[in-house]
Amino acid sequence: MSKLDHHSSSRSWQVSVQVIERFLKSSPKLDELLSGGARHLPEGQVARVHFLSYGVVRHLGRLKALIAEVARRPPKRMCQALLLVTIWEWLQSDDILKPKVVHHAVERAKALLGEPESAFVNAVLRQLPKAVAREPDSRKSLPALARINSHPEWLLRRYGQRYGQRATAKWSQWNQRIPKIYCHILGDPTGLPEELIPTDWPGFYRVSGNLRNAAGNLLRDGRAYIQDPSTRLGPSLISGERVRSILDLCAAPGGKSIHLLKCLEASGGLLVSVDLPGPRFDRMKMNLARYGVEGVRKRQIPADVLQLKGKDLPLEQFDCVYLDVPCSNSGVFQRRPDAKYRMGQDSLTRLIALQEKLIGAAARFVGPEGRLIYSTCSIDFEENAGVVSRFLDRHGDRFREVGRIISLPWESGHDGCGAFALQRLNPHVSQNA
Secondary structure, eight states, X not given: OOSSOSOTTSHHHHHHHHHHHHHHHHOOOHHHHHHHHSTTSOHHHHHHHHHHHXXXXXXXXXXXXXXXXXXXXXXXXXXXXXHHHHHHHHHHSOTTTHHHXXXXXXXXXXXXXXXXXXXHHHHHHHTHHHHHHTOOOTTTOHHHHHHHTTOOHHHHHHHXXXXXXXXXXXXXXXXXXXXXXXXXXXXXXXXXXXXXXXXXXXXXXXXXXXXXXXXXXXXXXXSEEEOOGGGGHHHHTTTTSOOSEEEEESOTTOXXXXXXXXXXXXXXXXXXXXXXXXXXXXXXXXXXXXXXXXTEEEEEEEOOXXXXXXXXXXXXXXXXXXXXXXXXXXTOTTTOTTHHHHOOHHHHHHHHHHHHHHHHHHHTTEXXXXXXXXXXXXXXXXIIIIHHHHHHHHHTTTEEEEEEEEEOHHHHXXXXXXXXEEEEOOTTSOTTO
16 A cells, blocks of 8 residues: 555645645755645644655656656646656555546646646656656666666766765665654663664664654653764764863754763863854754753854854863864765755865865864864765865864764665864874874
8 A cells, every 4th residue: 555645635735746846946955845835734744745745856856757758848847846746656656546646636737737737747647657667777877876766967976986886876775765763862761652762873762653652752851852873973072081161063953062962071061052043043042942961051152153253152262162064965865855956066066165164263262182073964075084184284283183983874874974083282292202
């Protein structure tokens, strides 16, 4: 049976078409579209909108290719959105439901688009089974892999050169899976609901079933946070160090700050979280209001990291500065499938230039023998080791690398990321001693 509910005429189907139509118009962030478009729907219908919308965006390249193969002309945007949602729903349905999916789409097209467009939709969908049967084998070529796994060809070529074709295929296949939801338990894990399944990563539990049933009370009480296990890796590079103050830069919406609280000395510790003012900053303040460690002070400061000065902060230098930079999100395409369509080669180059500016700005606030943690949720070499290497080329007389962690999702089993620990050198101590 289909994974979807069978009320194809429900409001959730129409909302999904509207969400995809808006996404095709300007490729905004999908989660922002969904938070606006589905906020008034009942919980079950919201889940269906998420399933349909994320499914379409995750498989957008393949779905567009199927339409192009059988359509006699390019569809208008609303018609294209209707076709994309329908084809995704059709692919996820069993043979009994497939005709019902097609019938519903044709009837809705009559109401939304008129008779001519309805006939066009019908013609495209009737040819769909043959088009699927003719799809290329993704193992045969890079263009075939790009089509079937819905990734930009230039991006697969870039990662193929770094990791090899087999690993790149595994990465693109990983990104096409529906992501698991994980809950990070803060404090005592006893008495957890049975919907929280233990994992190989201490403190992290996989959510089975309804999130509200599994962790609603824990989230409200500040005992849990929805977070992927990869988020533990960067803060682990602080472990074992004597840390009384941490500056968390690019901190919103606050997940890393929550991890960093546990890295501080409980007596007199200080965590300062900085990000641009706006909705994400407001969300960070709300998140951090629910979480805390007794004896640790928290401050949130709305500011641009590149404009930040010591006078804006309660301290001019910190034991640790944590910088989680804006990145391509290539380690979390499974969770954010829309990100792979917003990134091009030119925009990636500009993003790397921004990362280099940010790490230079962050370094100013690292105290003597303190640590600078540079992290991304990308697996791109240039965004990770490349940025750090070029930073050390300029500042190798003041910093040295003391640790790094790279998570490749097809190997780690969770989101991908990069994290590097750089220690500020004490100018009064010989480094050759």
